[in-house]
Amino acid sequence: MPFGFKLALLFLWLVYLECLCVQNDNQRQIPNDDALNFMKKYGYLVSDNGQSEAIYSEENLSNIIKNLQRFGAIEETGVIDNETVKLMGSPRCGVPDIIPTGNSSRRKRFATISGWNKRHLTYYISNWSARLGENAVARNIQKALDIWGGYGRLTFTRTQSPDADIIVAFGRQHHGDIYPFDGPGGVLAHGFFPSGSERADEGGDIHFDDEEEWIDGKSASKETGGSESTDFFTVALHELGHSLGLAHSDVSTSVMFPYYQGWDANSQNYLDYDDILGMYRLYIQRRLKEDEMTPQLYPEETTSTRRPWSREPEQTTPGGREREESTEAGRRRNPWYFKVFANL
Numbered sequence: 001m002p003f004g005f006k007l008a009l010l011f012l013w014l015v016y017l018e019c020l021c022v023q024n025d026n027q028r029q030i031p032n033d034d035a036l037n038f039m040k041k042y043g044y045l046v047s048d049n050g051q052s053e054a055i056y057s058e059e060n061l062s063n064i065i066k067n068l069q070r071f072g073a074i075e076e077t078g079v080i081d082n083e084t085v086k087l088m089g090s091p092r093c094g095v096p097d098i099i100p101t102g103n104s105s106r107r108k109r110f111a112t113i114s115g116w117n118k119r120h121l122t123y124y125i126s127n128w129s130a131r132l133g134e135n136a137v138a139r140n141i142q143k144a145l146d147i148w149g150g151y152g153r154l155t156f157t158r159t160q161s162p163d164a165d166i167i168v169a170f171g172r173q174h175h176g177d178i179y180p181f182d183g184p185g186g187v188l189a190h191g192f193f194p195s196g197s198e199r200a201d202e203g204g205d206i207h208f209d210d211e212e213e214w215i216d217g218k219s220a221s222k223e224t225g226g227s228e229s230t231d232f233f234t235v236a237l238h239e240l241g242h243s244l245g246l247a248h249s250d251v252s253t254s255v256m257f258p259y260y261q262g263w264d265a266n267s268q269n270y271l272d273y274d275d276i277l278g279m280y281r282l283y284i285q286r287r288l289k290e291d292e293m294t295p296q297l298y299p300e301e302t303t304s305t306r307r308p309w310s311r312e313p314e315q316t317t318p319g320g321r322e323r324e325e326s327t328e329a330g331r332r333r334n335p336w337y338f339k340v341f342a343n344l
Helices: 003-025 033-041 058-071 082-088 134-149 232-243 273-284
Strands: 120-125 155-158 166-171 187-191 206-209
Touching: 033 058, 033 082, 058 082, 120 134, 134 155, 134 232, 187 232, 206 232
Parallel strands: 120 155, 120 166, 166 206
Antiparallel strands: 187 206
């Protein structure tokens, strides 16, 4: 075979390989099952009537991934890269980042859902982590509420009645709502927004995963504040933001940023400007019932009897399905539909 002919064949083969590589580089990236489940869980993908991810165009998927990356304050590449995989495995709040609203196309610097229609709220501590004890839980909950209340002209009182506006509870795995915890790491806690007008008795509660290694930042030492531990106050401040009506923020310095960023011994945990704007919109700009303004923007709250939480984790029924929501406190929460996440 002539040498020139061999060179021509080699050239054509190299051109073919180059074209093949370009084609592979430009192929649409389809996220794996873990990534898809994450995006569905936190509101980035909405699956209607069992339709698969194949209905999303390449451009749409890229924008969805960029949105996920924006809420994690990482580079918006539009692909599931190593940083995105790391982000999806980070400890966080269980409340969805994207919550459908009537005006979802409008993007705001801060995000709110709905607020309470009164300025004095009560809270009930149903149980507490053995790692923290009742006093530490009560002190940190009151401290966090006072911080939020100072920017919304709100006051809070602890009560021994489970009929309180806000119930604080610790649970494991399936714990009475339809959002089971996942053990250490992952979802740390979730909170429920105030209900609007129909089910006011089911809003505002916050649940913490009792399997987390909770610490009280005020008394933490090098031994108790290791890398695997989670500061209770930091998470409580975030979840109570949901309880008062704030959704997640993509501002990394905001208390309502969805991912846990660790305990800072030097931080005073002041609210970010983003958080303050949200409270202003919910409780200062909007007139409440006690402000003696008419007409009422929201109907009167109804009264109902709530059953207290058990310190024992909820059990699953045969086949691994959750207990029916009608049992115990099981009817109490859905972060999407308010007393609706937030996965801190």
